[in-house]
Amino acid sequence: MNPTPPATGEPALRVVIADDQAAVREGLVLLLDLLPGIDVVGSAADGRQALAVVAEQQPDAILLDLHMPVMDGIETTRRLTAEHPDVAIVVLTTYADDRSVLETLRAGARSYLTKDADRLHIAQTLRSATAGLTVLHPQVQATLLAAAEPDRGTHAGARGTFGDPAGSGPNSVAEPAPRPELPDGLTRREAEILALIARGRNNAEIAGELFLSGNTIKTHINRIFAKTGSRDRAAATRYAQRHGLD
Missing domain, CATH: 1.10.10.10 (Winged helix-like DNA-binding domain superfamily/Winged helix DNA-binding domain)
Incomplete structure (x- = not known):
């Protein structure tokens, strides 16, 4: 999947990267910032830092590691969804286990990739997420299909992309916290x-x-x-x- 460069005059996609591994974080900053139409405006080493950077920079999207110290990716996703609902959350992680996938999507992430994704795939996923689409790595799709078996509930019958390619607009609002009965x-x-x-x-x-x-x-x-x-x-x-x- 190759990203389509933005049209002439279209603002670059503003992205924050959060990963506790310095080599991974710095590598992603360098690789993505070199791509046309991507502007990496900040980075963070844990979830709490990610919230602070997002609040300061107001990016279009965040590329978020799932397993981080201080505040993990799932809780960070919940906070971001509540406090910054216009920011598209794309999880990039080593793990594609059942609990992580489902909990992250329930918390408000739009897309879920594993770290074997290349930079062009990551860039396209960030653009798609800001347009309102949910993009899932094939391994994640397989996890969701397994979770959809009758004896395990009906969490997800997956396609790579869900819904209509239109993003959350400026009128997006924070959703109320989920209640147990739902x-x-x-x-x-x-x-x-x-x-x-x-x-x-x-x-x-x-x-x-x-x-x-x-x-x-x-x-x-x-x-x-x-x-x-x-x-x-x-x-x-x-x-x-x-x-x-x-």
Whole structure:
């Protein structure tokens, strides 16, 4: 997958990189900053530093290691989603185990890559994530498919990319913290949007009813699909019906 350079005059994608291994972090900064259309505006060695750098730099996306000291990638993802919902979170890690994949997606990450991905794939994934798409490494897709077996729940039936290629707009808002009674880490806002999908509402109707932008609705729907293992609106509707969310 080769990245498409941005059109002439289009601002570069502003990226923060967070990884506790200095050699990996510095290598990623160097490699990605050399690519056209990518501007690495900061780096961090742990989750707490990542939150501080994001707050200061307000990037478009963050490339985030999962296993870091002080604050791990999952908790960092939760905090970023709540405090900086417009920042696309792409996890880059050595691990693709079941718990890590599911917990990261539930926490709000848009994409999940393993560290054998090349820099062009990483760059394209960052661009796709800022456009609202969920991109998953093939090994991660296999993990999600395994997790979707009937005796293990219905977390994810994976495709490489979920949803409509439109990003979260300036009207994106922090989602309320998930409550225990909602399945698969769905937030109250996601459950509300899922119910409207089950009632046959299209994106424009949902946006009008909830007073949100169309791009924000698309971003929520991408996350709903990832968390519920839904390939399309029909599958999401069946999920809502099974869980009494319609």
